[in-house]
Amino acid sequence: MRPLIAGNWKMNGTGDCLPEIAAIAQRAEQTSRAEVLICPPFTLVSRAVAAAGGRIAIGGQDCHAKPSGAFTGDVSAEMLADAGASAIIVGHSERRRYHAETDSIVAAKATAAWRAGLLGIVCIGESEGEHDAGRAQEVVAAQLGASLPAGATSTNVVIAYEPVWAIGSGRTPGDDAITGMHRFIRAKLRERFGEEASRMRILYGGSVKPSNARVILALPDVNGALVGGASLRAGEFLTILQSVPQVEAR
Ligand code: PGA
Numbered sequence: 001m002r003p004l005i006a007g008n009w010k011m012n013g014t015g016d017c018l019p020e021i022a023a024i025a026q027r028a029e030q031t032s033r034a035e036v037l038i039c040p041p042f043t044l045v046s047r048a049v050a051a052a053g054g055r056i057a058i059g060g061q062d063c064h065a066k067p068s069g070a071f072t073g074d075v076s077a078e079m080l081a082d083a084g085a086s087a088i089i090v091g092h093s094e095r096r097r098y099h100a101e102t103d104s105i106v107a108a109k110a111t112a113a114w115r116a117g118l119l120g121i122v123c124i125g126e127s128e129g130e131h132d133a134g135r136a137q138e139v140v141a142a143q144l145g146a147s148l149p150a151g152a153t154s155t156n157v158v159i160a161y162e163p164v165w166a167i168g169s170g171r172t173p174g175d176d177a178i179t180g181m182h183r184f185i186r187a188k189l190r191e192r193f194g195e196e197a198s199r200m201r202i203l204y205g206g207s208v209k210p211s212n213a214r215v216i217l218a219l220p221d222v223n224g225a226l227v228g229g230a231s232l233r234a235g236e237f238l239t240i241l242q243s244v245p246q247v248e249a250r
Contacts, residue, residue, distance in 0.1 A: 001223055006225070031241060044110065049083065066112070067116075088206070091122055099128070111149050119158060121159075123145040123205070127164045136181065152200070161204055217243050
């Protein structure tokens with residue numbers, strides 16, 4: 001399966017950043033190692049699509065579950081599709097935390113992404129307290145079960161495992177811990193989706209940077225990365241992209 005390297009710009013970026021998108025798009029086209037997706041703020045989506053020129057995909061960071069209506073300040077999956085997006089991140093821990101998004105809200109948003117014909121990137125991951133209490137697998141299993149709607153396939157969904165304590169902290173789990181959790185997620189997917197699960201991509205996210213990308217991206221059952229901070233600088237993001245093992249070697 002083709003790895004996916006996705007950049008989550010969070011609430012960063014204005015029109016000044018469009019040359020970064022163009023640079024990433026140009027260089028990414030020259031390496032066929034992975035699919036590349038950048039998720040800028042809503043305000044940049046259509047301009048990012050133009051800057052990318054079809055060479056990389058552009059996505060949104062969230063959407064409302066409904067296609068339209070009286071939801072001031074919200075953006076629907078259909079609107080993102082109209083702006084040229086091809087994917088939407090749903091259930092990022094910052095949405096769960098700052099916007100009180102529950103697993104069922106996340107599942108509704110994933111369904112909305114599919115309704116609009118977009119890829120849903122469903123984020124799951126344990127908090128630091130849950131990790132320290134040895135509850136990571138239990139929490140991840142519960143989130144996965146309730147955030148991922150029936151009907152998930154390898155073409156409409158990507159799972160992003162992001163331990164909350166690793167996001168923006170510079171800390172990452174050990175290699176064995178990442179492998180163990182990705183294997184666990186794969187096994188849970190297999191219980192629900194059978195053979196299709198072996199084709200579903202499971203990204204790792206949380207402090208992925210040029211210095212650790214090569215090792216993380218080569219781990220078993222890691223099918224790419226969701227990159228926050230390091231996706232804001234084209235040079236770092238491209239180094240991460242170049243750290244993806246050649247497809248033949250996987
Ligand atoms: P980070 O963020 O790479 O800055 O840790 C990852 C994310 O939140 O998706």
